[in-house]
Amino acid sequence: MKIGRFIPAVFAGLALSVGVALPAAAAVEEPFFSLQNVEAVVTLAFVLFVGVLIYYKVPGLLTGMLDKRAVGIREELEEARALREEAQTILASYERKQKEVVEHSKEIVVHAKAEAATAALQAKEELKQSIARRLKAAEDQIVSAQAAAVREVRDTAIAVAVAAAGDVIASSMTAKQGGELIDAAIGEVGSKLN
DSSP, rough: OGGGGGGHHHHHHHHHHHHHHHHHHTTTOOOOTTOOOHHHHHHHHHHHHHHHHHHTTTHHHHHHHHHHHHHHHHHHHHHHHHHHHHHHHHHHHHHHHHHHHHHHHHHHHHHHHHHHHHHHHHHHHHHHOOOOOOOOHHHHHHHHHHHHHHHHHHHHHHHHHHHHHHHHHHHHHHHHHHHHHHHHHHHHHHHHHO
């Protein structure tokens, strides 16, 4: 709606008020068109002023300026509306990205928990295997130590038995029997070497 349509209506209203004021001024005792009558001079000056404004097309200039201003305001409103829509679009985009980041971080946490559980199970299994290996090594060492102890005891028993047998033989044998025993042992060794 253009503002220029209202300006002629305003001037028409002013002219009507001047037309109403003239007869009212005529009822006064002084003549209306005398320079002594202040109302007449003001009315005449106002009519001349309005006439000059109309002659120089001031109402058209004013309406043009007001129309330009209205168009400028309308453009600013459209620009503000477009900026608002763009801001809402950007806000929605950032909210969507924030939701995606939150979901992604939840997935990362779930994945990390699953990996931690898997790593814990693997560590338990490796610990069990390590304990089993150490137990086996300890058992092997115990068996080896038992075998060594048994050998040592047997060797000691043999040495003690041989020494005891040597003592018994030496005390119960005569020199002649000892010589015969030595000769038999030498013959046995000789036959085994050939």
